[in-house]
Amino acid sequence: MSSVDGWSKENRAVDKNGKALDLRPREIIAGDAVIMRPSICDDFGNTTALEKGALDVKIQLPNGTTHDTSTPMLKLGQTVKGGLTLYDVRHEATHAGPHEVHMHLHGKPIRGSPVRFEVATSTPDVRTARLTPPTETTLYSNRTYKVLLKTFDRFNNPITLGGLQVGARLQLIKSSVHDLTTLVATNHKIEIEDNSDGTYNVLITVMKIAVTVKLIVNMDKNIPASGGELSAVQLIFLSDNGTAEPSAAQDELRPQQKHVPTAEGREGDSATGAHLDATWLSRTGDVRLRDAGKEIVALMGKPDKPKPLVALAADAFTEGAASKAKRAAPGGEQVVPGLRLSV
Known part of the structure; x- marks a missing residue:
């Protein structure tokens, strides 16, 4: 009676020198070759x-698909030794999970089938x-977010x-x-959580600052040379109030042009509005002068405020700016920066 007696494997794992390395000898690992040798006999056992x-041979993969010897998934080989014809069925294992190999001779399963x-x-x-970014669409400072690391083998098996x-x-x-x-x-702070299922949580917290960063994950620090x-x-990351305003130091060093809205909602000069060149303000580093300027701008946009009040505030602002510049000038020489205010 024809039969097949289980399977054997041809290990494909090698070390860095190309030498065969059987890490798990009793397991079939993705990448190994699985070999089955059916014994074909006549009615007398010869x-x-x-x-x-x-002989019809088919394999059913873990994903439910079935393949026969006409596909690369399954190969039927034949050799002759000492006048005997021997057969072997080979499968290159790439899918993780349960497999079944069915062998039928003249439409009937042989003994030991399925393997x-x-x-x-x-x-x-x-x-x-693979890295999966946070599910949140907007990220804020002072909150913790999760980036999920999923690991797979070289055949994309989880x-x-x-x-x-x-x-x-x-x-x-x-x-x-x-x-x-x-x-x-x-x-900032980064923590790693091992979920013990091939996935890892990369927990990120940025404190008090609004920044753009690149997250670089090393799947295994034991692998040399990164x-x-x-x-x-x-x-x-936006600041925790939902805006991405830069820090005070950044704001003062970055030149910028600010336009004050008029009573009609347009930008530019008008009878009740003003145009302020803030380039010098961004260089002085004097936060108090900057804040004073913001208060003046707020007054200028309101037509119900009397003009003398605006003019009075403008004079105070100009005096403060000149005083600051005089202190900063070499040798005590008074220098008035490029401040322009139209009322």
């Missing part, structure tokens, strides 16, 4: 050769690992075990050459 097409075996996932591969030494770091993206923001231990690093993920 080994015999097959008629063409007499069942389980394929385990291979080792995690950085080329197939890894089901944890244990990797995952690392992560943030890289600042400067908004301009005048941006003085830096990332230090006191304004070989475990994934492609960076860009994250934009």
Whole structure:
């Protein structure tokens, strides 16, 4: 009676020198070759050769699809040794999960069919690992967000075990050459959680600052020469009040032109509005002068305020600016910066 006696495997794992390395000898690992050798006999139990097409072999994969020997998934080989014809069925295992190989001779299953075996996932591969950004559409400082790392082997089978030494770091993206923001231990925090199922939570918190950063995750710090690093993920954090205003130092160093709305809602000069060149203000570094300017701007946009009040505030503002410039000028020489105020 024809039969098939289980399976054997051809290990494909190798070390860095190309030497065969059987990490789990009793398991079939994705990438191994599974070999089955059916014994074909006549009615008297003698080994015999097959008629063409007499043996039908099919494999059912974990995803439910079925393949026969006409596809690359399954190969039927034949050799002749000492006058005996021997057969082997080979499957290159790439799908993790349960498999079944059915063998029928003249339409009837041979003894030992179906052959069942389980394929385990291979080792995690950085080329197939994936990062999922936070689900929130807008990120704010002073809150913690999760980036999910999912690991897969080189055949895209999900890894089901944890244990990797995952690392992560943030890289600042400067908004301009005048941006003085830096990332230090006191304004951001990163934590790694191993979910023990092949996924990892990368928890990120940015404190008190509005920044744009790149998150760089190393899937396994034990891989030399940063070989475990994934492609960076860009994250934009707004300040916790929902705006992305820069810090005071950044604001003062960055030249900018501000236009004051008129009573009609247009920008520019008018009888009750003013045009203020804030370039000098952004360079002085005097936060008090900047705040005073904002108060004046607020008054200018309201036509019900009497003009003498605006003029009085403008005089006080000009005097303060001149005093600041006199203190900053070399040798005590008074220098009045480019301040222009129209009323």
